[in-house]
Amino acid sequence: MALAWDRYEGQVELFPVATVEEIRAAKSLLSRYRRMQSVVEDIERNGLDGIAPKALARYNAYKLKLQRTDRAIRLIQNEEIRRMIELRYINGLSYTTTVERFYWHRSTVDRKINRGIEAVANTLQMWE
Known part of the structure; x- marks a missing residue:
């Protein structure tokens, strides 16, 4: 986790910013979301x-990751960005759609999706 230091006060930010690697991990997690959801649902359906x-x-690892990801997405403040993340990764729509x-x-959609991924990464790294 990367913490930003105030140059003059030596204080740590209240909400640390995710590193590039944590952002990549969040994007990977979002990309695998539907597959993990399918596995969890199948196991729950069959007992x-x-x-x-x-x-x-x-199953337990996927379930925890899905719960944390859902919470992180719900915490995205910008409604449009949250909706884009939900459509693209949770609902599984293609990038073009x-x-x-x-x-x-x-480029605007790319920028907003990237901001959404960063928001998810920032939230997830606080919980790990």
Whole structure:
């Protein structure tokens, strides 16, 4: 976790900023969101009885990651950015379809999606 120091006071920021690596990890997590959700739903639909220990560990890890990711997305302050992240990663719409939904230039949508990913990364790194 990267902490920004005030040059004069030597104080740590209340909300630390995620590093480039943490932002990459958040994007990777968002990209895998739908697959993890499918695995969790399948295990819950078929029951936890008789599940292999390795599969149970993966189920618990996925469930925790999904809960944290959902919370981090809900905490995005900008409604448009939150909606873009939900459409693109949670609902699984393609990049092109996401761009078409907002009637903006691709670079604007890219910038807002990147800000959303950064917001998710900032929130997630506070909980780890």
